[in-house]
Amino acid sequence: EVQLVESGGEWAQPGRSLRLSCAASGFIFDDYALHWVRQAPGKGLEWVASISWNSGARGYADTVRGRFAVSRDNAKNALYLQMDSLREEDTALYYCAKGGGSSTYYYYDSWGLGTLVTVSS
Amino acid sequence: DIQLTQSPSFLSASVGDRVTITCRASQDINNYFAWYQQRPGKAPKLLIYGASTLPGGVPSRFSVSRSGGDFSLIISSLQPEDFATYYCQQLKNYPLVFGGGTKVEIK
Numbered sequence: 445e446v447q448l449v450e451s452g453g454e455w456a457q458p459g460r461s462l463r464l465s466c467a468a469s470g471f472i473f474d475d476y477a478l479h480w481v482r483q484a485p486g487k488g489l490e491w492v493a494s495i496s497w498n499s500g501a502r503g504y505a506d507t508v509r510g511r512f513a514v515s516r517d518n519a520k521n522a523l524y525l526q527m528d529s530l531r532e533e534d535t536a537l538y539y540c541a542k543g544g545g546s547s548t549y550y551y552y553d554s555w556g557l558g559t560l561v562t563v564s565s
Numbered sequence: 566d567i568q569l570t571q572s573p574s575f576l577s578a579s580v581g582d583r584v585t586i587t588c589r590a591s592q593d594i595n596n597y598f599a600w601y602q603q604r605p606g607k608a609p610k611l612l613i614y615g616a617s618t619l620p621g622g623v624p625s626r627f628s629v630s631r632s633g634g635d636f637s638l639i640i641s642s643l644q645p646e647d648f649a650t651y652y653c654q655q656l657k658n659y660p661l662v663f664g665g666g667t668k669v670e671i672k
Binding site (some may be wrong): 472474477481488489490491494503505506512539544548549550552553554555556557 | 566574599600601603608609611612614615620650654657659660661662663664665666
């Protein structure tokens with residue numbers, strides 16, 4: 445059974461940094477692309493970032509490009525999101541999702557429960 | 566960037582009703598398209614991928630139709646567990662945007 449468990453979400457002041465992690469199990473980790481999707485309170489889903497199976501391809505939403513960095517450690521079955529220069533509009537529940545294939549252009553077939561990031565002064 | 570326009574944003578329906586939700590893409594996205602269901606307080610769940618394929622476990626009352634750049638999700642007979650918010654997503658090019666969502670509520 446695929447399991448994705450996010451962690452690292454907490455309250456932070458604007459301008460500070462956070463690092464989110466996603467621990468994965470139940471599948472061959474380095475066969476699949478992985479993704480971060482966020483959902484602000486009461487709002488819809490927003491794609492944040494994606495990384496291919498071997499980290500060779502990465503993509504970012506315009507709202508986070510230059511501030512966030514996605515990475516993965518295939519030896520540890522872990523996905524990360526380094527979040528710098530946080531803004532209040534980054535407040536959201538952050539989901540980790542598994543892609544349906546090795547590239548970042550597949551659907552998301554498994555999702556974690558999310559980790560909450562709150563940015564305020 | 567490819568834009569997705571999802572409609573309606575909200576609909577009220579009864580158990581047994583046929584429901585249609587539409588997502589319009591601003592450019593050709595071939596079949597790089599997916600639908601997700603999100604029940605209140607839960608993580609999203611993949612409903613349809615490759616524009617028309619249902620993953621195992623998804624009931625056959627869910628189907629899709631396509632007309633040009635319009636992708637429609639059809640629920641043939643709404644069940645109590647189908648009251649949720651539905652999102653479309655294009656997977657052709659970055660940014661891999663989602664539609665704005667359609668909340669389906671009980672009439």
